[in-house]
Amino acid sequence: xxxxxxxxxxxxxxxxxxxxxxxxxxxxxxxxxxxxxxxxxxxxxxxxxxxxxxxxxxxxxxxxxxxxxxxxxxxxxxxxxxxxxxxxxxxxxxxxxxxxxxxxxxxxxxxxxxxxxxxxxxxxxxxxxxxxxxxxxxxxxxxxxxxxxxxxxxxxxxxxxxxxxxxxxxxxxxxxxxxxxxxxxxx
Amino acid sequence: xxxxxxxxxxxxxxxxxxxxxxxxxxxxxxxxxxxxxxxxxxxxxxxxxxxxxxxxxxxxxxxxxxxxxxxxxxxxxxxxxxxxxxxxxxxxxxxxxxxxxxxxxxxxxxxxxxxxxxxxxxxxxxxxxxxxxxxxxxxxxxxxx
Numbered sequence: 004x005x006x007x008x009x010x011x012x013x014x015x016x017x018x019x020x021x022x023x024x025x026x027x028x029x030x031x032x033x034x035x036x037x038x039x040x041x042x043x044x045x046x047x048x049x050x051x052x053x054x055x056x057x058x059x060x061x062x063x064x065x066x067x068x069x070x071x072x073x074x075x076x077x078x079x080x081x082x083x084x085x086x087x088x089x090x091x092x093x094x095x096x097x098x099x100x101x102x103x104x105x106x107x108x109x110x111x112x113x114x115x116x117x118x119x120x121x122x123x124x125x126x127x128x129x130x131x132x133x134x135x136x137x138x139x140x141x142x143x144x145x146x147x148x149x150x151x152x153x154x155x156x157x158x159x160x161x162x163x164x165x166x167x168x169x170x171x172x173x174x175x176x177x178x179x180x181x182x183x184x185x186x187x188x189x190x
Numbered sequence: 191x192x193x194x195x196x197x198x199x200x201x202x203x204x205x206x207x208x209x210x211x212x213x214x215x216x217x218x219x220x221x222x223x224x225x226x227x228x229x230x231x232x233x234x235x236x237x238x239x240x241x242x243x244x245x246x247x248x249x250x251x252x253x254x255x256x257x258x259x260x261x262x263x264x265x266x267x268x269x270x271x272x273x274x275x276x277x278x279x280x281x282x283x284x285x286x287x288x289x290x291x292x293x294x295x296x297x298x299x300x301x302x303x304x305x306x307x308x309x310x311x312x313x314x315x316x317x318x319x320x321x322x323x324x325x326x327x328x329x330x331x332x333x334x335x
Contacts, residue, residue, distance in 0.1 A: 016225040
């Protein structure tokens with residue numbers, strides 16, 4: 004019997020094998036956490052997440068909102084002295100979390116990702132007013148008003164459209180997608 | 191053991207554990223790879239009669255890349271390839287019509303997770319058998335002048 008892979012092994016299987024060092028070379032210097040612009044919104048810092056993965060604490064990692072707060076700015080990746088692709092690792096954890104449906108109940112990240120991908124597949128473009136209404140009620144009245152104000156100021160500067168638009172030749176776009184990944188009917 | 195060797199490439203340890211147990215109960219010898227990379231290495235240093243592969247692995251639908259790669263290889267394309275996927279459950283999307291396609295998804299069998307034990311064993315038996323009959327046909331054709 005092949006030995007059951009550890010959580011660390013599972014995560015590294017999800018990362019690209021071609022580039023970057025494995026997570027186990029991390030020296031816990033904290034450069035990633037220090038460089039991260041979103042760290043104040045996270046419950047565990049990126050350094051902490053790496054330590055949790057190495058300790059096989061799967062539930063703590065998947066229940067944290069760190070992976071969903073990551074804005075993929077790649078600051079950590081370019082600054083890591085051991086050349087670990089931390090942003091890649093965050094993406095790997097997002098995939099793991101979504102594919103296995105393991106995330107904290109009510110987490111916005113997974114639902115947002117799904118909705119966003121569906122929108123891009125359908126129209127070939129992102130349409131912000133379509134995304135916002137699903138989530139703005141979660142932050143109560145205050146959040147709703149903030150969102151509306153933001154929407155209005157963007158609209159006044161012609162940064163967002165009222166009606167969703169699709170890319171030209173959407174059928175060709177879908178055909179391209181179909182060759183890369185099997186996106187067919189939504190069930 | 192009935193001597194048939196199966197290679198299972200899937201990144202989900204729980205699923206691998208279950209499928210391996212079912213196949214071993216049915217007297218197949220099973221080797222497991224948890225990533226496409228390990229899978230290629232296993233194919234290089236061992237001989238197999240059937241390959242079972244998952245779709246969603248690594249950075250996305252890498253199982254499809256594995257299938258295309260195997261079917262391009264002169265030696266390995268003779269191996270029957272069974273694809274078992276939970277893509278509908280994992281991503282919410284599924285293939286249009288028949289997922290099998292000779293260039294886009296060149297597999298010999300396609301099943302969707304969760305797979306019923308009987309269905310899985312029947313499919314495996316069918317693929318292994320079709321492989322044998324194809325070989326027999328080739329041999330017969332070779333004998334005939």
